[in-house]
Amino acid sequence: MLGATGSVGGSTLDLVGRTPHVFKVVALTAQRSVEALAECASRHHAEVAVIADASQYNALKERLSGSGIEVAAGASGLIEAAERPADCVMAGISGAAGLGPTMAAVRQGRRVALANKECLVSAGEIFMEAVRRAGTELLPVDSEHSAVFQVLATAEPDAIERIILTGSGGPFRTWATDRLARATPEEALRHPNWSMGRKISIDSATLMNKGLELIEAYHLFPVEADQLDVVVHPQQIIHALVAYRDGSMLAQLACPDMRTPIAVSLAWPMRMDAPTKRLDLVDIGQMNFERPNEQRFQALGLARQAMQRGGMAPAVLNAANEVAVEAFLGKRLGFLQIAQLVAETLELAEAKGLLGEATDLDGVLAADASARRLALNVLRKERLPPVH
């Protein structure tokens, strides 16, 4: 379990803890939460606990002394944890920090349950090439991709006509452009269906989240970019659909609870219990569907262009978006300017020849860093007035 103290980690350990006779926890890692990591490692009898922040090594060592649990730290500790013999590696470290350990697990041929976005968004081509080479199985944990995975099963690529990801449309779905221009972080953080972290809540409000998911789906599933689509579905009961050449559409539905897709990834092709609220269609009563408004929510179109452009474009898009979201949360950027900053960064990166093919993880990390610098420059130069 890479990233044991985060939200995916917590949900995974909740499930694992309910059937300890079925699961054996090998390794648990965390960024810097020594106490939470030590507590998880003790409760689940992990073999090894790894703290990414090497300066916390002694604190963790001390906290677990006498427990019989090995302790390691730093980037090499994460890699070592990812490479330990195990039936499945849950890749739950978010951000670029997850790239190295997740790739290490793939290279060892481990079955990987993937909850890290950057592996596919920023390093999609390299990552999927490693998956193919290792002949390993990749199980997406994101609810939309898990939905596609479940109804795609063993379908031949030529059986598939389209893949449709659904999205709630975010808290600003019905807002007009002038109101969007004045939207505050507080308003953006009120997601209608899921309780999520701050970054992903803003991405959900801009629809960049759906855009990044399109890029992930493009790498995960055997379809071309123009076979991927997004439909706004405010109730977010249906998470994704696959359309087949015989007119059938298969879909997965579930109440919003990460434990469902996590359980799918842990047990596949079997099913395991997940103590989630069951879906009652009669209770729900109604489902709605509409086209996303790409005029008002330009992030979606930008992501689609980056997906079609390929190379380093998605990595640059993602990095610029992170800078923009942070600036928005810090009230240094207006809501509509998030997409604007991303677009300008992509243009600058293109002009500087930074959108070429990705050849290795270091190249991706370098592109990511360059994009952040470019985005910060734009932010500074344009002196975008604080809007709140």
Added chain:
Amino acid sequence: MLGATGSVGGSTLDLVGRTPHVFKVVALTAQRSVEALAECASRHHAEVAVIADASQYNALKERLSGSGIEVAAGASGLIEAAERPADCVMAGISGAAGLGPTMAAVRQGRRVALANKECLVSAGEIFMEAVRRAGTELLPVDSEHSAVFQVLATAEPDAIERIILTGSGGPFRTWATDRLARATPEEALRHPNWSMGRKISIDSATLMNKGLELIEAYHLFPVEADQLDVVVHPQQIIHALVAYRDGSMLAQLACPDMRTPIAVSLAWPMRMDAPTKRLDLVDIGQMNFERPNEQRFQALGLARQAMQRGGMAPAVLNAANEVAVEAFLGKRLGFLQIAQLVAETLELAEAKGLLGEATDLDGVLAADASARRLALNVLRKERLPPVH
């Protein structure tokens, strides 16, 4: 193709005719439409054409003379057609007449695409025992059961929590009881989504159709009676759903066109083209779900009871319903009296000890005949006044 000139036959041959290099038609059968059968047999280069009505043998023989197509007739001709070497037998003869030929195909170990209701409703236990014994594959063609089949795939029985069949609710979904009492055959024949035969349209209006489908699902899929449910979904876009123990629900959606489930059954586990209207969720815009009203539509509860009762109860239910629907169409019975006649027939049959275990097809056919006599007796004795 058993039943080549009916609605399932027509749709099947439409699909087959589009890829003649993939399909070879072995045998075609029809009840009595010599001209239509001869035309199909010639167009699809069948090896043999069989007319069930033996008195039409010479007419068919003459019509196909010189074509090189063999001609046969009668019950034995149907059985012989069903037993011919073939990769798949499409069992599209409706009613009790389909039992013998479909069972013959199963016993030969043929993969059977099943579009006959009686095999499962009236003879479910016997039929499924024959399927198990022959180790053959059964592919349901009914849109609801095809939907379940597609999202059940290779799931272990203990992975499944519930199976939900959807229904439009019929043309009288919103009608109050007093209005239902005066409903005419003309009104009942106006089905909101599908253009269907008269019998099935009435069954759709009473919800008996959904009840019979529950019984079919009970035999087809590895669930107990209390794991089966019906949800009213007026748009009938989602045809069925399977709920799994991890909180996932998988569903199949499609525009109402029999060619989709037929294509699924012909190509499974591959997919083949079907020239059907594609589903556009944004066009549809909205889906609704409600609980069926079993007070107003008592046929559903009767079917559920017969399913739980087992033995000959479903066969008796089905036979009594056919008598009742015919009487309703002939304006000799009111709409609400359809369920009433079925309920009274079941009670009489129970009292006469006619609901015991089914041991063979002849026993089922005898129960069917007895139930029809009982139902006609009730109809006559009670002198139910013509209501229109």
